[in-house]
Amino acid sequence: MSEAMDLDGRGGVGDDDPVEIRICAGSGCIALGALEVLETLQAGADDAGVRLEVDSRPCIVGCRGFCSQGPLVYLPRFDLLYCRVRAADVDEIVQHTLGRGKIVDRLLYQDPVSGRRCRGLTDNPFFAGQQRRVLARCGVVDPEDLDHALALGAYDSLRRSLLELDPSGIIEQVKRSGLQERGGSGFPVGLKWAVVAEAPADTRYVVGNGEGGDPGLTVDRTLLEGDPHGVIEGMVIAGFAVGARQGRLFLRSEHGLGIARAKRAVAQARRQGYLGSAILGTAFDFEIEICETAGASMGGEETALLNVLQGRRGVARPRPPFPAVSGLWGRPTLINGLETLANIPLIMGSEPQPGGALAAGTKVVGVTGAVSRTGLVEVPIGTTIHEIVYEIAGGCGDGEIAAVHLGGPGGATLGRDQLDTTIDFSSLRDQGAHLGSGGLVVLGERNCPVALARFFVAFCAEESCGTCPPCRIGTTVLLNLLDLIGSGAAAADDLVRLERLCQHIRKTSMCELGRNASSSVITGLSNFRDTYESHLSGGGCPTRDCEAAPSGIRSGVSE
Amino acid sequence: MADDLRWTDEVVDSGFFGTEGGDGAEALDPAVIDVIDELLTQAGPGREGLIRVLLAFQQTFDRVSWRVQELVADRFGLSPAQVAGVVSYYPKLSAQRRGRLKLDLCAGCGCFLRGGDRILESVTREAAERRSSADEPRLAVRRERCLGVCGLGPVVRVRNRIRARVEPGEAGALVDSLLGPAPEGEDER
Numbered sequence: 001m002s003e004a005m006d007l008d009g010r011g012g013v014g015d016d017d018p019v020e021i022r023i024c025a026g027s028g029c030i031a032l033g034a035l036e037v038l039e040t041l042q043a044g045a046d047d048a049g050v051r052l053e054v055d056s057r058p059c060i061v062g063c064r065g066f067c068s069q070g071p072l073v074y075l076p077r078f079d080l081l082y083c084r085v086r087a088a089d090v091d092e093i094v095q096h097t098l099g100r101g102k103i104v105d106r107l108l109y110q111d112p113v114s115g116r117r118c119r120g121l122t123d124n125p126f127f128a129g130q131q132r133r134v135l136a137r138c139g140v141v142d143p144e145d146l147d148h149a150l151a152l153g154a155y156d157s158l159r160r161s162l163l164e165l166d167p168s169g170i171i172e173q174v175k176r177s178g179l180q181e182r183g184g185s186g187f188p189v190g191l192k193w194a195v196v197a198e199a200p201a202d203t204r205y206v207v208g209n210g211e212g213g214d215p216g217l218t219v220d221r222t223l224l225e226g227d228p229h230g231v232i233e234g235m236v237i238a239g240f241a242v243g244a245r246q247g248r249l250f251l252r253s254e255h256g257l258g259i260a261r262a263k264r265a266v267a268q269a270r271r272q273g274y275l276g277s278a279i280l281g282t283a284f285d286f287e288i289e290i291c292e293t294a295g296a297s298m299g300g301e302e303t304a305l306l307n308v309l310q311g312r313r314g315v316a317r318p319r320p321p322f323p324a325v326s327g328l329w330g331r332p333t334l335i336n337g338l339e340t341l342a343n344i345p346l347i348m349g350s351e352p353q354p355g356g357a358l359a360a361g362t363k364v365v366g367v368t369g370a371v372s373r374t375g376l377v378e379v380p381i382g383t384t385i386h387e388i389v390y391e392i393a394g395g396c397g398d399g400e401i402a403a404v405h406l407g408g409p410g411g412a413t414l415g416r417d418q419l420d421t422t423i424d425f426s427s428l429r430d431q432g433a434h435l436g437s438g439g440l441v442v443l444g445e446r447n448c449p450v451a452l453a454r455f456f457v458a459f460c461a462e463e464s465c466g467t468c469p470p471c472r473i474g475t476t477v478l479l480n481l482l483d484l485i486g487s488g489a490a491a492a493d494d495l496v497r498l499e500r501l502c503q504h505i506r507k508t509s510m511c512e513l514g515r516n517a518s519s520s521v522i523t524g525l526s527n528f529r530d531t532y533e534s535h536l537s538g539g540g541c542p543t544r545d546c547e548a549a550p551s552g553i554r555s556g557v558s559e
Numbered sequence: 560m561a562d563d564l565r566w567t568d569e570v571v572d573s574g575f576f577g578t579e580g581g582d583g584a585e586a587l588d589p590a591v592i593d594v595i596d597e598l599l600t601q602a603g604p605g606r607e608g609l610i611r612v613l614l615a616f617q618q619t620f621d622r623v624s625w626r627v628q629e630l631v632a633d634r635f636g637l638s639p640a641q642v643a644g645v646v647s648y649y650p651k652l653s654a655q656r657r658g659r660l661k662l663d664l665c666a667g668c669g670c671f672l673r674g675g676d677r678i679l680e681s682v683t684r685e686a687a688e689r690r691s692s693a694d695e696p697r698l699a700v701r702r703e704r705c706l707g708v709c710g711l712g713p714v715v716r717v718r719n720r721i722r723a724r725v726e727p728g729e730a731g732a733l734v735d736s737l738l739g740p741a742p743e744g745e746d747e748r
Contacts, residue, residue, distance in 0.1 A: 221707045255707055291611070295649050296649050311608065311635075311645070408668075
């Protein structure tokens with residue numbers, strides 16, 4: 001690609017053509033200086049006589065998921081994506097691209113695999129392999145501007161649902177779509193809605209669960225920062241369908257920017273009649289209250305979450321009764337993850353598709369670890385892990401991929417020979433894995449599966465609410481055993497003990513957190529038995545990863 | 560109001576919050592009483608608002624002292640033990656002061672894989688050194704579950720700004736940057 005390539009075959013960008021410039025302002029890009037770029041660009045654009053679209057207002061957008069290359073500056077008219085833009089680069093963009101219609105070559109993304117420079121989104125392998133539906137507006141819409149979202153179709157589905165359908169019709173359409181809960185076990189969403197709607201009660205609640213269990217890239221943060229109205233719309237439709245008048249949006253306090261944007265979006269939606277009383281002129285009232293966690297939310301376990309929302313210690317309780325029957329203050333409560341809720345407007349936007357064409361849908365996966373392109377990607381259900389890791393994320397560079405871990409702390413570590421597993425609920429279950437929060441961690445040759453299992457067990461031990469002994473005591477003992485193994489001080493029978501303990505914790509714990517707490521070790525033992533064994537009897541960690549982990553890593557969240 | 564008072568030593572040491580061993584009967588700065596009243600009245604009637612109020616106290620005064628817990632209990636019609644049970648359960652709440660110069664380390668998986676544990680180790684060591692040598696009890700090193708910018712790990716948050724791709728060698732400079740005066744436009748914390 002020559003540096004002197006013309007955009008649109010013209011010599012420059014005329015004064016009368018407003019050029020939309022989208023600057024990614026998710027927390028990743030902001031950390032890398034996106035707001036400075038924005039300020040400089042605005043000043044620079046004004047100088048060059050080029051107006052920014054939307055009344056010269058700053059055109060910020062939410063996260064595109066390509067955080068490792070931020071700050072991103074995207075010019076949709078030319079499908080031109082600049083990466084790692086600094087304030088110092090702005091002058092060149094203004095003079096060169098806006099003024100003369102030339103591409104600044106060095107700011108284009110260079111694919112480390114092929115060495116090729118990618119001009120925009122369509123020729124960038126990170127985006128080309130994706131199918132962005134739930135995240136369609138993330139990176140496109142200004143998340144702080146309701147009018148912009150409306151112009152891009154926000155609340156159209158709400159209008160259709162409220163004005164053309166009745167609650168049972170909505171539930172029927174959700175059922176027929178085949179939508180499954182995106183986090184956790186993949187429970188059929190329509191069925192859950194029907195249970196809540198049919199439970200006899202005068203009051204019902206809808207809870208948006210933004211506490212995805214995984215400490216990692218989360219779709220929750222991206223949705224809140226990039227398209228909060230999509231989540232709100234899904235919640236209002238859910239409220240109408242199940243007969244609730246109140247919703248709670250439960251968010252992690254770490255996601256400060258997402259919380260701020262969600263609060264703003266709720267206020268905007270209320271002002272324009274998409275929330276509050278008599279929504280869209282109907283008799284339906286619905287309110288959303290935003291609740292922040294104080295940490296220790298059991299990775300979003302439903303019964304613990306209900307306790308937090310009621311101002312109590314966030315401990316789990318046995319089920320049944322299920323929250324759908326007896327939740328907040330004993331009332332039927334619908335709990336859905338944010339990604340699930342954001343799927344609702346997509347389903348309700350049109351007539352039901354014959355034959356359940358939407359049954360598959362998409363899944364948002366956060367890819368991190370030893371790959372060339374980390375980030376948050378949305379792929380059709382049925383995509384293989386191999387496709388995500390090699391085509392979208394660009395593989396492991398020179399090294400080999402040793403393993404992938406899917407599903408966060410309660411997830412499974414899969415070996416290289418299992419990369420052909422597809423991202424769908426049943427085939428993952430066959431491999432002892434689940435989607436969980438959708439975290440996909442790629443381990444390179446220098447990462448040790450034992451160290452990773454230890455990291456996740458430490459998370460579960462810390463998060464455990466302590467109600468049931470198998471989880472409270474079991475995870476701590478498990479952690480001690482893993483420490484022993486990691487330090488090379490374990491004997492062969494320790495592996496037997498480890499295995500037995502894992503099964504005990506899995507079989508006897510009360511809630512999902514405990515039941516899944518040992519699954520990274522169980523799958524690790526079955527897929528990487530050699531690695532565990534080579535740690536034994538003074539062998540130590542072959543990758544030296546275990547020794548590097550300081551023992552203080554699990555001593556309390558705060559100093 | 561609350562913003563003006565936040566993090567000033569006068570407020571925390573005004574006696575009301577029970578300096579260690581104090582019984583909380585000392586004379587009160589009227590401004591502090593106003594803040595407490597304001598925080599308490601922001602909550603709705605039900606227990607639902609308890610955690611929000613406790614978080615607000617924590618943020619304003621760097622802790623939820625026993626005396627404040629009693630006041631909160633009174634306000635919500637709970638026993639002090641019930642409130643203490645909630646405060647002691649959540650990692651973000653504490654009856655003791657934790658230090659107001661906060662350095663937040665991401666302990667998420669993405670950062671861990673890129674050597675976040677090594678950053679944690681070196682920052683904790685540097686902070687402990689400063690704390691003893693510079694007599695700086697205000698320093699607090701906190702581990703956050705995830706700061707949400709996994710592509711840039713390891714990340715550290717200092718004065719409300721996220722520093723990306725931190726190297727272990729930067730630990731000392733990061734701690735020192737907290738001790739100096741806040742650069743213009745940056746959060747004092």
